[in-house]
Amino acid sequence: MSEYKVPEYSANWSEVEQGKWGIVVDQDLCTGCQACVVACAMENNISFVGEEDAGYGRSMHWIRIERFWEGEYPDITMTPFQPVMCQQCGHAPCEPVCPVFATVHSDAEQLNVQVYNRCIGTRYCANNCPYQVRTFNWRDWERPEPLDNQLNPDVTVRRRGVIEKCTFCVQRIRRAEEVAESEGREVYDGEIEPACAQACPADAIVFGRIDDPESRVSRMARDGRGVKLLEDLGTLPRVVYLKGGAGHGYSG
Amino acid sequence: MSDRISRREFLKLLGAGSAATAVLTGCGPASRYVVRKPYVSMPEYSYNGESTYFATTCRECPAGCGLVVRTMQGRAIKVEGNKNNPVNLGKTCARGQATLQGLYNPDRVQHPVKQGRGVTLSDQRMTWDSAVNVVADALRSTSASKVAFLLGLAPDHLFDLVSDLAKALGARPPIRFGALSMFEARASLRKATSQVFGREAMLYFDLAGAEVVFSFGANFLETWLSPVAYTRGFAEMRRGKAGRRGYLVQFEPRMSQTAATADEWIPIAPGTEGLVALALGRLIAEARGERVPAAYRDVDVEALAQMADVPVKKLEHLAQLFASVERSLAIPGGAALAQSNGVSAGEAILALNILADNLGKEGGVFFAPQAPLGAHHAPASPSEMLEFIQAMRNGEIEVLFVHGVNPLFELPQGLGFAEALQQVPLVISFASFPDETALQSDYIFPDHTGLESWGYQRVLTGTGKKVLSGMQPVVVPYYDTRSTVDVFLAAVKQVGGRVAEALPFADEVEYLQSRLLDLVKAEGGFFQAPEINTFFAQFQQYGGWWTREDALDAPSGSKVLDKPLKVDKPAYYGEGEFVLYPFVSPVLGEAGANKPWLQETPDPTTTVMWGTWVEMNPRTAEELGIQDDDVVQVTSIFGTIEAPVYRYPAIRPDVIAIPFGQGHVAYGRYAQGRGANPADLLGVTFNPAGDLTFAALKVRVEKTGKRRQLSRLEGRLGVYGFEK
Numbered sequence: 001m002s003e004y005k006v007p008e009y010s011a012n013w014s015e016v017e018q019g020k021w022g023i024v025v026d027q028d029l030c031t032g033c034q035a036c037v038v039a040c041a042m043e044n045n046i047s048f049v050g051e052e053d054a055g056y057g058r059s060m061h062w063i064r065i066e067r068f069w070e071g072e073y074p075d076i077t078m079t080p081f082q083p084v085m086c087q088q089c090g091h092a093p094c095e096p097v098c099p100v101f102a103t104v105h106s107d108a109e110q111l112n113v114q115v116y117n118r119c120i121g122t123r124y125c126a127n128n129c130p131y132q133v134r135t136f137n138w139r140d141w142e143r144p145e146p147l148d149n150q151l152n153p154d155v156t157v158r159r160r161g162v163i164e165k166c167t168f169c170v171q172r173i174r175r176a177e178e179v180a181e182s183e184g185r186e187v188y189d190g191e192i193e194p195a196c197a198q199a200c201p202a203d204a205i206v207f208g209r210i211d212d213p214e215s216r217v218s219r220m221a222r223d224g225r226g227v228k229l230l231e232d233l234g235t236l237p238r239v240v241y242l243k244g245g246a247g248h249g250y251s252g
Numbered sequence: 253m254s255d256r257i258s259r260r261e262f263l264k265l266l267g268a269g270s271a272a273t274a275v276l277t278g279c280g281p282a283s284r285y286v287v288r289k290p291y292v293s294m295p296e297y298s299y300n301g302e303s304t305y306f307a308t309t310c311r312e313c314p315a316g317c318g319l320v321v322r323t324m325q326g327r328a329i330k331v332e333g334n335k336n337n338p339v340n341l342g343k344t345c346a347r348g349q350a351t352l353q354g355l356y357n358p359d360r361v362q363h364p365v366k367q368g369r370g371v372t373l374s375d376q377r378m379t380w381d382s383a384v385n386v387v388a389d390a391l392r393s394t395s396a397s398k399v400a401f402l403l404g405l406a407p408d409h410l411f412d413l414v415s416d417l418a419k420a421l422g423a424r425p426p427i428r429f430g431a432l433s434m435f436e437a438r439a440s441l442r443k444a445t446s447q448v449f450g451r452e453a454m455l456y457f458d459l460a461g462a463e464v465v466f467s468f469g470a471n472f473l474e475t476w477l478s479p480v481a482y483t484r485g486f487a488e489m490r491r492g493k494a495g496r497r498g499y500l501v502q503f504e505p506r507m508s509q510t511a512a513t514a515d516e517w518i519p520i521a522p523g524t525e526g527l528v529a530l531a532l533g534r535l536i537a538e539a540r541g542e543r544v545p546a547a548y549r550d551v552d553v554e555a556l557a558q559m560a561d562v563p564v565k566k567l568e569h570l571a572q573l574f575a576s577v578e579r580s581l582a583i584p585g586g587a588a589l590a591q592s593n594g595v596s597a598g599e600a601i602l603a604l605n606i607l608a609d610n611l612g613k614e615g616g617v618f619f620a621p622q623a624p625l626g627a628h629h630a631p632a633s634p635s636e637m638l639e640f641i642q643a644m645r646n647g648e649i650e651v652l653f654v655h656g657v658n659p660l661f662e663l664p665q666g667l668g669f670a671e672a673l674q675q676v677p678l679v680i681s682f683a684s685f686p687d688e689t690a691l692q693s694d695y696i697f698p699d700h701t702g703l704e705s706w707g708y709q710r711v712l713t714g715t716g717k718k719v720l721s722g723m724q725p726v727v728v729p730y731y732d733t734r735s736t737v738d739v740f741l742a743a744v745k746q747v748g749g750r751v752a753e754a755l756p757f758a759d760e761v762e763y764l765q766s767r768l769l770d771l772v773k774a775e776g777g778f779f780q781a782p783e784i785n786t787f788f789a790q791f792q793q794y795g796g797w798w799t800r801e802d803a804l805d806a807p808s809g810s811k812v813l814d815k816p817l818k819v820d821k822p823a824y825y826g827e828g829e830f831v832l833y834p835f836v837s838p839v840l841g842e843a844g845a846n847k848p849w850l851q852e853t854p855d856p857t858t859t860v861m862w863g864t865w866v867e868m869n870p871r872t873a874e875e876l877g878i879q880d881d882d883v884v885q886v887t888s889i890f891g892t893i894e895a896p897v898y899r900y901p902a903i904r905p906d907v908i909a910i911p912f913g914q915g916h917v918a919y920g921r922y923a924q925g926r927g928a929n930p931a932d933l934l935g936v937t938f939n940p941a942g943d944l945t946f947a948a949l950k951v952r953v954e955k956t957g958k959r960r961q962l963s964r965l966e967g968r969l970g971v972y973g974f975e976k
Contacts, residue, residue: 032856038349051862055963202487
């Protein structure tokens, strides 16, 4: 019996970390206007699902605005509006449960990426996400002509049976990085705006490098109001929320 | 072209004949008529993989925000804000973002049709030549006094052209109307402004510079006047532009999205906004330890507080806050003015600004700058609309042109527009979508949608600068539609005579350029151009023209505080146990219902999608045995609608609220047959300024026994525990 030798093979294409991206959401400024929600849908070719499926909780929003009630009339308040998108966790609970490595961590952008053509629709990741930001394509959602004319060619369309979620508009990150590289410079702070941050009329959503202590997000995140959602789970979220409702005269 | 040419000379020159035309078109017709085609025949300027961006103006509401639309291979891909435009500085709202779903809506009117007043869109296609003939015949064969033009709220170039046309014909000037102006009670605001500040002008509130803001039902973070601009102002206030984090207090019977964002929500009884302002006025003066001005000397704080159903202690606390800071501001909103006492309530609220001594100061009240290109007249108040409707009913109008407004949906049924429309022999609609009014017209000659159009629009408020926002097509018209301006110009040419002489323009762009001539020479613009073609190129590139400096006027210190201010008790009318509080849906606005992504965007406070709901206090609901999703019948003396209940924890027990925006019987597949229209409940009672007293109507609520589950983003567990 001849000895079978497994050929030695080593991949030599490891990615180089190019930046750790993060978002700061100032809940004191958020007015709940939903501009980010619609802007996200328009940028990322997100399907609408119709009244019935939306009622079943199958709507495809990559970002949603949460609000909770506290108290009872007349002493009732609404908690400050809270836009919730994928938190791009450093230790993401969605990643280890995927049997086909469809949701993985990108070393280059330090994001959780969803590889649609690997996804087989087990929905384990959605089940394991503590932030409930993953949405599943329960059908091939209808998009009658000529609505398809507005599809963004930078973002792939998804079909039935795959999970999708916020990407921090990775297509915009990549484009800005390529432009910067071709011009022989670094991406400057504020050059990249995801659709949500770009639209936000109150400028409550700010995007940037969290590994650069001088970036706008880093400076904002150092505000005493900063919290991360469900931080005690150890997920290392990349989104910082600045608590709202500070009261009259508060200064950071 | 000489830079000393005036608009009048320009017109003369044009009238003189071909020489002038050569001057005008000589410098590059190519730049004027760039064709933006889809990728099947890609335009020359387009590179694979590269986007082209065009600046234009949002047409989803009349605020006039600037857009930059990303196009690729001749298709519009994404709407972004124009960072240069002083109104929105690069930002957009949800409705602006969804404007592409209007452009690429599957239910557009795709070509001119002989509609013949049906319930569905007619399939009798017409050519544009015959369409122009119809318009020309109508103008030629009808006596001018019986021709009427009904336009939307946007103060745009179409309004200018139709005004010129009406004048040349000798017809009545065009009427502008929209549900937004009705719900904002603009006529009352104007009247109160003129009585307090002595000028009938639009006001500009410098939210950004204020420290304490009292808003009396002004939903400026939703749809009020210029929501993107005021949201920016609000954010700057919260960031503490004035030195410390700003504080917003909202007085209204139902917690709106604006009130939810506010620091305090004071649930006062409907129609008592003016009374609260009076009580606050007295308390503020007292808190400062000043002599109480004559305006508040007879004010009985206890009695007013009781009527408004708010503790005196609360008012005292708020007055203390208002008085203790340097920059405080009071804003009157639509529902506060849509009352029998609306005008005097508006005066009392505006008077707080005199007390705060903020007129013309940072964080205070200003007159909004006069928009460029001369004055425009204000939109019609609902009572003026009623006069117009009566004229229609009496057969005084034989030809009605409708553009940019859908009165069958937007006007209260009680005004009787539907019956009056039957009395008009010829109705011609220019709607881009098969809305209710378009279907009830004899002809539909569809205009382009906003992103396919040329034009300009005046900005009425929202910035300190004088702004004329520019529009240009970002894509080639998708369907066989034609600009309404071009239709009128072509028709006028056929009519000939005096009217044709008054409007001697080859097309819409020539008309725009003739209007913009005034600005070429105007001082203070942020760009300068020696002649019109260069000017027009920059106008397109930047998305409009505006002044470099603010042009805000300070309202003069009037003597309002020297004589007693009086606000009557609110007079509710109708019968029933609830006061109805209709509000414009923050997401849909007045015309967003045909855009599927707006339908699926949750309402900010209830998270309901795709439907209409009735907001009711949970305790009231419990007393009536009503659960979430129970369908109730809401009846006023004018009409009845049915909708499921949403038990809304932040509404007064004696008030129900219903959003306006749904309830279409036409308007395409996403809008039709969905929800209910609260305008069907509204009646015909006006306040002295001619505004509808829509927030003072009493209604009855009855269970129907039916249930219909509302689609909503929030779970059904949580707030009230498990559903029974």
